[in-house]
Structure formats: C-alpha cells, structure tokens
Amino acid sequence: MVYTYLYNAFKCATMQFLRDHFEKLITLTDKEFQYILQFFRSRRIMKKQFLLQEGDPVTQEYFVVKGCLKSYVLDSEDRSHIMQFALPDWWISDYQALVTQSPSSMFLEAVVPTQVLCITREDKERLCAEMHKMEHFFRIKNAYGYIGLQRRILSMLTGSAKERYEQLLQQYPDLFQVVPKQDLAAFLGVSRETLSRLYSKNK
C-alpha cells in the first residue's frame, strides 16, 4: 500500500481497522482508501475526558478504534441518561446537534482511555458527495443504527427492568467488562439500586 498522504500515516493497525470497517459493506481500492483517510484525524482521550460538553458546537463524528465512549444528557436534577455507548467499530456523536448544526445538548465522555478517528461533518458530506460508495456505506450504516434504536425502544416498551437488563447483557456482553454498573442503569432507565438488586437476587 502506497502512503500518498504521509501526514495521515496512522498506525498501520488503526488504518486497517478503519478499512476493514468500510469493507464490511463496500469494497475500496488502495487509492480510494488513501483518499478517504486524509479526512480523518486520530485522537486519544483519557478516561473521564470529554469530547463534547453541553453547549459545545458539534462539528465532528467519531469512530471508536479502542476504548469506550458514552453520550448522555443531564436532566434538571443532574441525573445522567445515557443515549449511547460506543465500543470499537462504532460511530458516535451528538447527531441531533450535528445534523441541525446546533449546540450540543449532550456530553460525550470516555469511559476508559480511548482512541477515535474524527471526521468533520463537512468532510463526511463531501466524501459522500464525491464517492457514491461512501454515501451507500453511510446509508446502510444508518439503517442498522435505526433498527438498533427501534429494538431499544421495543425493549423499553415491552420489558421489565430485569428483562431489559438481561437482553443488554446478552446482546452486548463486552459492555459489562468496561462500563460501571451505574452507567448501565442510566442506559437502561433504571436506578442503580434497582439494577444492583436485579442481579444479586438473580444468582
């Protein structure tokens, strides 16, 4: 592979990770991938550091390479409600703010030390406009994301706290390695005390 854009010489493993991610849905030539790569910037965040805070302008979307991020809102009583976790291979941002170009209403914070690849809204749009393939990629990604949220809504509508917990455990076992239980509670919409009781009684 020829490194045309040297200023973007990420670690080889990181690049390959991104490329593999794209190539799950589309095929890319080396040249195409190199072209795409120039729009991404690598960034590391320490545990509990923010990529976004409430009120910040949102200009980028983040692809997680390593670690884990969470996006959440704080309500009027300062309780956190988690919108999304992002493990490696996931995209995350405050999409509402990104699309409507309004200030963030969320916090985007590293749960553990994390590495992301960032792309700005404009660069992503440009990439989609220039390369039909990429527009396709992101349309399909979006469709999966949509379905995921539908599933979450359904589990909130139909399941008890316990059922939702067990579904999550089954669907994303990796999360439980990384994320404190109070965060899982804030994701499930249950108090941390209730969550704690759910699995202590379970065994």
Place this chain on the structure above:
Amino acid sequence: MVYTYLYNAFKCATMQFLRDHFEKLITLTDKEFQYILQFFRSRRIMKKQFLLQEGDPVTQEYFVVKGCLKSYVLDSEDRSHIMQFALPDWWISDYQALVTQSPSSMFLEAVVPTQVLCITREDKERLCAEMHKMEHFFRIKNAYGYIGLQRRILSMLTGSAKERYEQLLQQYPDLFQVVPKQDLAAFLGVSRETLSRLYSKNK
C-alpha cells in the same frame, strides 16, 4: 410533464406529493422523476386492514400519501406496543425484518382509510445504486429518522408519563385528530387508564 410510463399514471396530486417529498432534499428532472415513479405502486387500505401481519415476509416499504398507519408488536399477554405511526409524508415498514430479510415481527395496520405508495426492497436498492441522488435522499431521511428515535428514547428515559404525553401532543398535534387514545398510550408506554387520568386531571 410527459407520461412515459403510462401504467404509472397515478392521480396527479399523488405524484406531486411524492415528488415534493423528494424535492425537499434533492432536485429531480421530470425525466428522472418519471423513472423513479415506475418503481412505485399505489395501494389503498381500509381502516383496520393490515399491510403486514406477524410472520409475513416483508418485501416492501410504504410511503403514506393519505390517512394513517401504525406498526406495532403484540407481547405474550396480547398487549400492543406501538413502534411507529405514519401520517402523510412518512415512510413505514418493519425495517428490522426488511433489512434482515426475515419474517415480520410486527403488524402494520391502517388507523383510518389510507393510501400508500409501495416500493420493494430490491427496487429501492436498485434506485439507490443507479441514482446517487436517491442514495443521498435516503441517507439523509435515515439520519432524520435516527434522530427522531433518539429523541423518543430520551423522552422515555427522562420524562414522566405526563411529560411524555405533553411532548407528543406538542410535537405531533395531528396524531390526536386521528389516533384513538389507547393507541397513543401504547405508543407512549403507558396504560390507557393512566393516560386518561393524565389529561382529565390536567384541565
């Protein structure tokens, strides 16, 4: 406008409605629109008729021209949980099933007499592959849909039954003209009795 594809001579108003819908995000020539149109089929459904039932194969996506549809699941106690309503200008299907090409786990039912335009999965994919514009259109549509679901999740996480009800009332006042209250309850994740009490006490 030249009617190249006569077998698709929908009522002029219907065609224009679809065209306006696309042209909110992209621009189309008459010829392009005529080409697109050939992939759509018009269909009318009576109140309480099904477009999909649990177990059906899901081959199509539906664009509502007139009326109102709801998609919902039935749980083990035969309680219905509503995933989505679709008023005119909205798309609806069992997306999970459509994308994964598995049998429907939902019912798709007309709340009132309804007219839709149907497109098959294959035709939509073909349209997206052939016309970059259309791929763009659906990517952006998807992105808005995603944001909408995020908002719904947030309101389920942060709000009381009453707050959720009021948010819905404010965001989609049209729904309340058309949809029985028990369906609104099934959408909000509240019992119909509780919902009834919410607004009787309100006044």
Place this chain on the structure above:
DNA sequence: AAATAAATGTGATATAGGTCACATGCACAA
C-alpha cells in the same frame, strides 16, 4: 502504603403507574 474518592450493595419507605372491575359514551352494522 495511606488517604481519598468513586462505585456498589442493601434495608426501609414512598410513589407513579399498573391492574381489575365496571360504568358510560359513541360508532357502525343490520
């Protein structure tokens, strides 16, 4: 290694909202 802070567990109590039962109103079918 000690000190401090964060996360978790657990009991006692409170409450939003669910469930059940039945009454009333309203729509459409015969």
Place this chain on the structure above:
DNA sequence: TTGTGCATGTGACCTATATCACATTTATTT
C-alpha cells in the same frame, strides 16, 4: 332505529421501581 361492540372514564387496590440513608468494597491519587 336499535343493538352490538369498541373506546373511554373512573374508582379501589396492588406492585415494580424510585428514593434516601448508610455501610462496604474497589479504584485512584499522593
């Protein structure tokens, strides 16, 4: 127009989950 069946309202009671308070365990920092 009358009847049959949905949709809605309302009371009485019940239950899952929240809240508060504090103890315990586990990470972080110095």
